[in-house]
Amino acid sequence: xxxxxxxxxxxxxxxxxxxxxxxxxxxxxxxxxxxxxxxxxxxxxxxxxxxxxxxxxxxxxxxxxxxxxxxxxxxxxxxxxxxxxxxxxxxxxxxxxxxxxxxxxxxxxxxxxxxxxxxxxxxxxxxxxxxxxxxxxxxxxxxxxxxxxxxxxxxxxxxxxxxxxxxxxxxxxxxxxxxxxxxxxxxxxxxxxxxxxxxxxxxxxxxxxxxxxxxxxxxxxxxxxxxxxxxxxxxxxxxxxxxxxxxxxxxxxxxxxxxxxxxxxxxxxxxxxxxxxxxxxxxxxxxxxxxxxxxxxxxxxxxxxxxxxxxxxxxxxxxxxxxxxxxxxxxxxxxxxxxxxxxxxxxxxxxxxxxxxxxxxxxxxxxxxxxxxxxxxxxxxxxxxxxxxxxxxxxxxxxxxxxxxxxxxxxxxxxxxxxxxxxxxxxxxxxxxxxxxxxxxxxxxxxxxxxxxxxxxxxxxxxxxxxxxx
Numbered sequence: 001x002x003x004x005x006x007x008x009x010x011x012x013x014x015x016x017x018x019x020x021x022x023x024x025x026x027x028x029x030x031x032x033x034x035x036x037x038x039x040x041x042x043x044x045x046x047x048x049x050x051x052x053x054x055x056x057x058x059x060x061x062x063x064x065x066x067x068x069x070x071x072x073x074x075x076x077x078x079x080x081x082x083x084x085x086x087x088x089x090x091x092x093x094x095x096x097x098x099x100x101x102x103x104x105x106x107x108x109x110x111x112x113x114x115x116x117x118x119x120x121x122x123x124x125x126x127x128x129x130x131x132x133x134x135x136x137x138x139x140x141x142x143x144x145x146x147x148x149x150x151x152x153x154x155x156x157x158x159x160x161x162x163x164x165x166x167x168x169x170x171x172x173x174x175x176x177x178x179x180x181x182x183x184x185x186x187x188x189x190x191x192x193x194x195x196x197x198x199x200x201x202x203x204x205x206x207x208x209x210x211x212x213x214x215x216x217x218x219x220x221x222x223x224x225x226x227x228x229x230x231x232x233x234x235x236x237x238x239x240x241x242x243x244x245x246x247x248x249x250x251x252x253x254x255x256x257x258x259x260x261x262x263x264x265x266x267x268x269x270x271x272x273x274x275x276x277x278x279x280x281x282x283x284x285x286x287x288x289x290x291x292x293x294x295x296x297x298x299x300x301x302x303x304x305x306x307x308x309x310x311x312x313x314x315x316x317x318x319x320x321x322x323x324x325x326x327x328x329x330x331x332x333x334x335x336x337x338x339x340x341x342x343x344x345x346x347x348x349x350x351x352x353x354x355x356x357x358x359x360x361x362x363x364x365x366x367x368x369x370x371x372x373x374x375x376x377x378x379x380x381x382x383x384x385x386x387x388x389x390x391x392x393x394x395x396x397x398x399x400x401x402x403x404x405x406x407x408x409x410x411x412x413x414x415x416x417x418x419x420x421x422x423x424x425x426x427x428x429x430x431x432x433x434x435x436x437x438x439x440x441x442x443x444x445x446x447x448x449x450x451x452x453x454x455x456x457x458x459x460x461x462x463x464x465x466x467x468x469x470x
Contacts, residue, residue, distance in 0.1 A: 007042075010179055012150075014050045017175070020143050020453035021113050021149050030144035032174030035153040036160035038295065038317065039244045042210035043179045044119055051115050056149075057082045058115035063123035066238055070127065071100055077419070082289030084109045097124075097134050105142035113147040121163075122156040129298055136169035143453070150174070155247075156293045172290035181208030181317070183470040191225075194219035196463035197450060200335030204357050207319025211236045226346065230339030238334060248294050254279070257289040259315070262297055263324020265356075267312040289312065296320070298360070303396040305404045305438030310387055314360065321357055325349075359366060359383065359394055360417045366395065366411075374459040375444055376408040384410075384436050391432035398438075407438040409459075411446030423448035426458055 017031050024031075037043045044062065051058040055056040059081035061074050071094050078089040085107040094100035108114050118124070122306050124131050135152075143150060146243030150172070154160040163170050182190070187206055188199035190213040201222050205214040215236055216225050219429045229237045251256050253277075273284035291297040299317045302308045315321035326349075327334070363381045371377035378397030385392040398404030414421040426447060433439045444460045453460035 004045070005189050006182055007046050007049070009047055010177070011050055011053070013177060014047075014149075018054055018056070018113060018115070018149050021147050024147070025136065029147040030139070030150065031148075032139065032150040032152065032173050032175050033090065033172075034160055034163050034170075035151055035179060036157050037155065037176045037179030037183070039155040039247060040209045040211055040240055041179055041181045043155070045210065046179060047117055047119070047151060051117065054115055056113050057084060057109070058117065059083055060117040060119065065123050067127065069412075070124070070134065071095075074100055078107060079103065083114060084112070085105045092237075097128065097131055097328065098138070101134065101138040105138065107144065108143070108146040109146055110146060113149065115149045115151065117151045117153065118153065119153045121152040122154040122159045125159060132163070132169040136173060138262060139170075139173055139320055144173075158293045162367050167185075182206075182210060184211060184467055185206060185470040187312075187396065188467075190214065190218070191216040192220070193301070193362065196467040198222065199267040199467055200358065200361065200463060201354070203361065204318045205322055207317045207322075209236075209319055210273065210465065211302050212240060219252070223343075223347075226261055227339075230342050231337070232333060233335045235329075238327060238331075241320050241328065242331075244320070249290075252287075252290065254283060255290050256288040258284065259291055259296060260324060260328070262291075262313050263315050263321060264326070265316065265330070269311070269313075272313065275348065279401055300382065300404050302384045302386075303380060303398055303401055303404055304384055304436045305398075305407065307403050310385070318357055318361070324355075325353060355413075355415050359413060361464060362413055363395065363465040365469035369466075370397070372446075372459065372461070374382060375446060378408040380404065386435065391435050393432055393436065394447065396436065396439075397446070404438055407436060407443055409444040410436065410439055413448045415448075415450040418451055420452040420454045421447045421460075423455040426455040464466065 017033055021029055021031050035043060035047065048060060051060060059078055061077045063070060066073055071376060075089045075092050075094055079086055088103055088107050094103060152163070164174065164176055165171060184199050184203040187203045187208050191202045193199040193202050205222065219376045229235050245256060247408065257276045258272060261272050266272045266275050269284065273279040273281070276284070284388060292299055295316060298311055298315050299311050301311050315324060326342065326346050333341050366372065366381045375397065378399070380401035382396050382401060383394055383397045393410055394413040397408040399406045401407065410429065412425055412429045414425055426445060429445055433443050434441060447453045447455055447460045448457045449460070452462065
């Protein structure tokens with residue numbers, strides 16, 4: 001495991017919560033945080049690092065779907081921790097979470113702050129539907145009266161988000177915190193990217209997942225990394241996606257089939273359903289709704305001042321998008337030692353794939369950079385397309401979404417090696433933009449290019465400009 005890199009924002013957020021615990025009055029010093037993030041984004045390691053840096057006594061319990069043995073494992077974790085009164089748990093086996101949480105409250109010091117972590121809390125909810133109420137009772141009556149920072153952590157995004165909604169036992173007992181993947185800048189720091197261009201390539205491959213970034217030898221080029229890793233069928237780069245999908249969809253082959261087609265490049269409902277085996281509308285809808293609920297895919301609509309009923313779907317995570325396109329369908333070749341064939345296939349389609357995969361990353365960068373010198377501020381950055389994809393515009397900046405009030409600017413992306421964005425590209429954008437409801441001939445234009453811009457009369461951004469967003 002490599003050195004801990006990045007996460008300054010997340011560590012600062014947790015430290016602020018701990019500071020509130022330390023400075024709170026004697027009546028209700030305890031604080032709770034509901035931490036969520038996609039699988040393998042590094043939540044557990046982030047929390048472990050925070051606990052170590054805090055200097056406080058802490059216990060880190062990771063639920064594991066162990067059934068009746070879960071309580072025994074929890075007691076063992078407390079007994080082996082550095083909590084001040086951990087000996088209360090030595091040799092004990094609580095009969096219920098009610099008893100375990102009551103005993104936990106007894107181990108916490110009344111004056112020194114303590115951090116208590118329940119990792120993969122959704123596993124406990126799955127095993128005991130009443131555990132939220134149990135936590136709420138003991139939080140209100142005992143735990144929140146101690147100087148404790150309680151962290152409930154989970155990868156089931158929908159369940160974790162629901163914890164703090166009206167009608168649930170833990171509603172308003174804590175604050176929400178989202179742990180995203182590593183940013184392109186943090187990814188570059190781990191893999192040793194030499195340029196902004198290389199940093200974005202590394203981010204598209206790894207998705208900012210720390211476990212994958214850690215296995216990338218610092219300074220190794222993307223193609224040398226792929227050449228090496230495709231000969232290792234058990235490497236995190238090869239197996240992480242399959243493990244995530246097995247955890248998210250253990251018995252739903254239909255959702256997996258739909259996801260596979262989105263990963264292969266299908267973006268519309270009709271084509272996805274047809275490619276997934278000719279699914280009926282209701283079945284395709286159910287699978288798409290499940291994938292959206294799990295945050296595995298994103299649903300986007302054309303951005304203009306007119307409402308649209310023409311959505312597109314894409315894989316939300318860049319790494320999973322790459323894996324579904326190039327790795328998953330060819331696992332048999334990798335397992336029999338023919339990663340060279342897979343690498344050749346990637347080389348042949350890399351430019352086309354990257355041109356599409358970089359678009360949502362660039363839109364996020366533009367949102368972070370707004371306002372951009374030379375352009376009006378844009379609270380929403382999306383794209384525009386018609387049902388026939390003629391025209392299709394890479395970037396639309398607007399005051400709001402999904403239906404804009406005003407269009408701030410329109411842009412084109414040319415993410416090509418050694419080929420700048422030309423005046424011809426801008427002339428085409430100018431012709432296309434008039435098809436966008438709310439835009440016209442005077443709409444300001446933006447040129448985003450990997451290899452420079454030779455056109456005039458436009459705002460131009462390159463990789464170094466974009467990576468500054470992070």
